[in-house]
Amino acid sequence: MKNQTAQYLLLILAFVALPFVVDSIPFLGPTWVRILGFAMLYVLLALGLNIVIGYAGLLDMGYIGFYAIGAYLYALLASPHLNMAGLVDGVLNWPLWVIIPLAAIAAAICGVLIGAPVLKLRGDYLAIVTLGFGEIIRIFMNNLDQPVNITNGPQGISNIAPLHIDGGAWSHAAGQAPEALLSLQTSWSLFGLKVTPVISYYLFFLVVVIFAIVLSKRLEVSRIGRAWMALREDEVAAEAMGLNKRNLKLLAFAMGATFGGVSGVLFSSYQGFVSPESFTLMESIMVLAMVVLGGMGSIRGVVLGALILSVMPEVFRDLVNWIQPFVMDNVTFVSREVLRNVLDASTLRMLVFGLALILVMRYRPEGLWPSNRRRAELHDGDPEPTPAATALSTTVPASTPAFDHPAQQADKV
Amino acid sequence: MKNILEVRDLQVAYGAIQAIKGIDLHIREGEMVALIGANGAGKTTTLKTLAGLLSPVAGQITFDGKAHAAIKSYDLIRQGLALVPEGRGIFPKLTVYENLEMGAFSRTDGKDAIQADIERMFGIFPRLKERAFQLAGTMSGGEQQMLAISRALMGRPKLLLLDEPSMGLAPIIVQKIFETIVEVVKGGVTLLLVEQNARLALQTCQRAYVIDGGRIALEGQASDLLHNEQVQKAYLGE
Numbered sequence: 349m350k351n352q353t354a355q356y357l358l359l360i361l362a363f364v365a366l367p368f369v370v371d372s373i374p375f376l377g378p379t380w381v382r383i384l385g386f387a388m389l390y391v392l393l394a395l396g397l398n399i400v401i402g403y404a405g406l407l408d409m410g411y412i413g414f415y416a417i418g419a420y421l422y423a424l425l426a427s428p429h430l431n432m433a434g435l436v437d438g439v440l441n442w443p444l445w446v447i448i449p450l451a452a453i454a455a456a457i458c459g460v461l462i463g464a465p466v467l468k469l470r471g472d473y474l475a476i477v478t479l480g481f482g483e484i485i486r487i488f489m490n491n492l493d494q495p496v497n498i499t500n501g502p503q504g505i506s507n508i509a510p511l512h513i514d515g516g517a518w519s520h521a522a523g524q525a526p527e528a529l530l531s532l533q534t535s536w537s538l539f540g541l542k543v544t545p546v547i548s549y550y551l552f553f554l555v556v557v558i559f560a561i562v563l564s565k566r567l568e569v570s571r572i573g574r575a576w577m578a579l580r581e582d583e584v585a586a587e588a589m590g591l592n593k594r595n596l597k598l599l600a601f602a603m604g605a606t607f608g609g610v611s612g613v614l615f616s617s618y619q620g621f622v623s624p625e626s627f628t629l630m631e632s633i634m635v636l637a638m639v640v641l642g643g644m645g646s647i648r649g650v651v652l653g654a655l656i657l658s659v660m661p662e663v664f665r666d667l668v669n670w671i672q673p674f675v676m677d678n679v680t681f682v683s684r685e686v687l688r689n690v691l692d693a694s695t696l697r698m699l700v701f702g703l704a705l706i707l708v709m710r711y712r713p714e715g716l717w718p719s720n721r722r723r724a725e726l727h728d729g730d731p732e733p734t735p736a737a738t739a740l741s742t743t744v745p746a747s748t749p750a751f752d753h754p755a756q757q758a759d760k761v
Numbered sequence: 762m763k764n765i766l767e768v769r770d771l772q773v774a775y776g777a778i779q780a781i782k783g784i785d786l787h788i789r790e791g792e793m794v795a796l797i798g799a800n801g802a803g804k805t806t807t808l809k810t811l812a813g814l815l816s817p818v819a820g821q822i823t824f825d826g827k828a829h830a831a832i833k834s835y836d837l838i839r840q841g842l843a844l845v846p847e848g849r850g851i852f853p854k855l856t857v858y859e860n861l862e863m864g865a866f867s868r869t870d871g872k873d874a875i876q877a878d879i880e881r882m883f884g885i886f887p888r889l890k891e892r893a894f895q896l897a898g899t900m901s902g903g904e905q906q907m908l909a910i911s912r913a914l915m916g917r918p919k920l921l922l923l924d925e926p927s928m929g930l931a932p933i934i935v936q937k938i939f940e941t942i943v944e945v946v947k948g949g950v951t952l953l954l955v956e957q958n959a960r961l962a963l964q965t966c967q968r969a970y971v972i973d974g975g976r977i978a979l980e981g982q983a984s985d986l987l988h989n990e991q992v993q994k995a996y997l998g999e
Contacts, residue, residue, distance in 0.1 A: 571866070578852050578863045585850035588812055590838035590867030590916065721854065721896075 363554055367547045380662075381546045385618060387658040388553035389611050394638040394654035395560045395647070396607025401636070402645035403573055404600035405580030407475040409632055410462070410482020414605040416489060416627035417458055418451040418612020423505040423622045424498070425450075433497040438519035444511060448613055455609025456602040458485075463601035467594055482632050490624040504623025510545070511552065511617045532617075549618055556614065557651075560607060564647050567603070576600055637701070641708055643715025652717050657701075664700065665693040764823075765790045765920050765951050766811070771820035773803075773810050780806045782975035783820065788920070793943075793952045795962035795983065797996060798972035804955040805847055807972070808922050811953070812844035813837045825919060839867045841919035848928060849909040853898025857889055860897050860908055864915030875915070882911040885941060903934035910942065920951045927958045939965055959996035963987045971996070 367381045393415060400408045424430055425442040462481045466474055493501030512531035528534075532548040543551075567573045575596055578586040587593055616622050634657065642653025672691045679687060689695065708716065766788040773781040781803045788794045798804050809815045811822065813834030822829035824842060832840055852860050861882060865875040883890035886907045892900055897908055906926055913921060926942065927935040935958070943965060946952045956962035963969055963983040971979040971992060979986065986992050 574855075574859065574863065575866065577855060577859075578866075581852035581854055582850050584814065585846055585852065586863075587814060587834060588838070588844040588846055588850070589863050589912070590835050592833075592835045 360558065364551065367550045368541055371544070371547060378544065378546050381544075381550060383659060383662045385546060385550045385553055387655050388550060388557050389615050389618070390635065390638060390658040391557050391651050391654040392553070392560055392607055392611040392614070393635045394642070394650045395557075395564050396604045396611065397635050397639050398604075398645065398647070398650045399564065399567065399607070400600050400604035401639055402650070403568065403580070404576040404597065406597065406600060407471060407478070408601070408604065409475045409479035409629075409636065410485070411478075411604065411608060411635055412627050412629075412632040413462075413482040413485035414455040414458060414608030415612040415615065415631070416485050416624075417455050418609035419616040419622045419626070420489060420499060420505075420612070421451045421454055421609075422447055422613040422616040423508050426509040426617070427505055427507050429500060429505045429507070430498075433500070435496065435498070436519070438521055440519045441509060441514070442518055444513060448610060451609040451613045452606045453609075455605040455612070459601040459603075459605030460598050463598045467597055479629065479632070482627075483629060486624050486627045489627070499624075502624060504621060504625075506621045508616055508620050508622065510620065511549070511614075553614060553618075556610065561647055561651070568645075568647070572596070572599065637705060641705065641716060643718035645721070646715060646717060646719035649715045649717035649719070653715070656716075660700075661697045664697050668693040668696055763790055763826075764788065765825055766953070767821075767823040768811075769821045769823075771807070771810065771822065772818045773806050773815055774818045775806075779818070780975055781810070781817075784970075784972065784975070784977045786970050786977065786980070788951055788953055790919075790951055791949070792968060793946055793954065793966040795959075795966040795969040796953060796955045796972060797957075797959040797962050797969060798978075799996070800957075802972045803975045804972055805924055808844065808847075808924050808953070808955050812842065812922055814844075835867075838916045838918065841917070842922070843913040843916045843918035843920070844922045845909045845913045845924060845926065847924040849902075849905045851897045851905050851908050851912065854896055856894050857897050857900070857908055858893045860912050861889075861915050864912035867916060878915055878917070882914065885945065886911055902930050903938065906930060906934075906938055907941070910938070910945070914945065914950070918950060920953065921946075923952060923954045925955060925957060927956060927961065935961065959992070960987070963992075 367384055370376045370380045370384065371378060373380075393411070396414075397408065397411045400406050400411070425440050425447055428439045430436045431439045462478065466477045469477055489499045490502055492499040493503075499505070510531055510533040512528040512533065514528045532552060533545050535545060536543050536548070575586070575591050578589065579591060579593060579596055583593060615626075619626075635654075638653040638657045639650050640653070641657060642651065643649030668691060675691060676684065676687060712718075764787045766786075768784060768786045770783045770785060771781055772779065772783050784803075784807065786794075786796075796804055796807065806815065810817055811824075811829075813829075813832070817830075824832070824837075825840060827840065829837075852863060855863065858879070861879050862875070865878065868875060883893070888904055889908060889911060892904065897905065900908065910923070910926070923942070926938055930938070939961060942952070942954075952966070954962055954966060963986055966983045968981065969983045969986050970977050971986065979989065979992065981989075987997075
């Protein structure tokens with residue numbers, strides 16, 4: 349156990365050190381630190397979706413809608429937009445400790461609202477309806493600039509305040525922003541290391557992600573987590589055990605949505621700008637792919653999946669930009685027009701994406717880094733006993749404390 | 762002995778199709794009662810209704826002196842009514858141990874009491890103890906049935922509804938399971954057993970109802986029914 353704690357601390361330390369290292373490498377630099385920051389946001393999203401899909405088994409394809417709700421909430425309450433639209437006096441500048449819980453609650457309520465009418469649906473049907481809901485939220489954002497300009501439509505909202513703490517005023521006159529007591533937008537120094545704003549954001553996101561991981565883990569081994577799994581396995585039997593199906597499903601939607609909402613707030617402040625374009629179906633699918641690729645229901649897997657799928661495309665972009673001129677100069681038997689289309693970063697990215705998912709589905713259906721439970725389930729007939737199988741077949745200790753047995757011990761992230 | 766369950770003129774329908782056309786039955790505390798009948802007679806529908814998974818169109822059910830309709834389906838187990846669903850219905854991807862824990866989901870008497878009951882189940886079914894941390898879905902049909910019964914007993918029910926425990930199992934396993942059921946029931950549980958295997962059900966239970974076309978066709982002492990000419994012809998194949 350002690351050894352494991354040490355490993356976690358080492359891992360956390362490595363993640364803390366990561367941006368400083370990346371920042372100092374000349375051909376990576378701040379651009380890449382920024383990418384790491386976004387990767388953290390995706391980890392948060394994937395962890396949230398993992399609660400809905402991995403634990404409760406509800407295939408939610410409109411998950412990005414909650415991200416949008418969080419992002420827009422922060423954008424409206426901490427930018428001059430509502431003032432410029434003539435809806436409020438003074439520029440809103442709500443304190444962070446109000447907005448984050450508010451976003452969590454708003455997203456949770458939307459989660460319940462979306463969950464309530466689809467309780468009876470399962471599998472593909474649920475996916476289709478939630479997909480529709482996700483789109484509805486985006487289209488709302490896109491069109492809510494008339495008759496009253498709330499979201500500024502497709503142009504989006506800009507000039508969103510960075511994450512900061514000030515005197516606690518809820519608004520200020522246009523052009524007279526108060527001096528922030530603490531803002532992630534200013535550089536500071538840590539043991540002589542210069543911490544740039546982009547690194548500050550990354551570190552703040554890292555703290556939120558660690559909190560989310562701990563929360564996910566607690567949920568997984570809790571009474572509620574077990575109930576979700578039972579519900580996923582067999583609804584009739586679960587009801588016969590005295591589970592309140594409706595409340596449990598709604599709770600799963602709400603919990604997942606909370607993660608999405610908080611993530612949205614962070615995104616909005618990080619980016620300084622939101623528009624409906626950031627919340628397309630493609631994004632929902634991306635987060636879903638992270639969960640599936642990493643391993644549904646496995647926290648460590650989901651984190652890995654999110655990191656890979658958010659960082660790899662950027663690696664790819666750099667790689668293509670680097671190879672492209674070389675190929676263009678040397679390959680003559682294909683027309684330059686075709687080459688330019690094929691050697692396009694975004695085209696190739698999707699190609700590799702599809703390929704990666706097919707390979708995972710074929711060779712590792714349980715995901716890249718599954719929980720021991722899933723692995724045991726899908727590789728039951730394997731001749732070689734996996735480490736997981738041995739963990740699962742341990743004989744009963746004389747007094748096993750309830751809710752804490754070897755399978756779960758081995759399952760810790 | 763007072764009645765733990767009383768059913769009066771129960772009618773249940775799936776949409777326009779009426780499956781139960783009005784049945785009356787009662788079970789006294791500590792009794793073992795069988796409900797037998799052919800395919801489609803309405804056995805499982807009756808049981809599902811009693812377990813709160815279907816709502817009746819008409820009629821009254823009184824469970825343990827309380828109006829059944831007033832109890833929410835997820836509260837029934839707390840009130841002492843447990844169902845072992847048809848086809849076992851275990852949670853295949855949870856371990857045997859976790860399945861048993863789920864059975865105690867609605868209990869509030871603390872981990873120690875639950876732990877003690879799990880040990881008790883392991884005592885009744887030693888096979889489950891061997892497989893405690895194996896995924897339940899990897900066990901044989903007989904073992905899964907044992908698990909399903911123990912899981913229901915984990916809720917400390919007063920009345921156990923058992924739906925076709927013999928389904929798809931080898932005769933020798935069925936024999937064993939029935940022996941255990943009798944043993945368990947002697948420990949203070951009332952049993953309503955739904956079975957296709959009429960002979961076995963009648964040999965096990967004290968009283969029985971024969972259901973046909975959504976109505977009770979016959980009722981009486983199991984030993985009498987076992988020798989009833991009609992029953993022998995229709996259900997015992999003699």
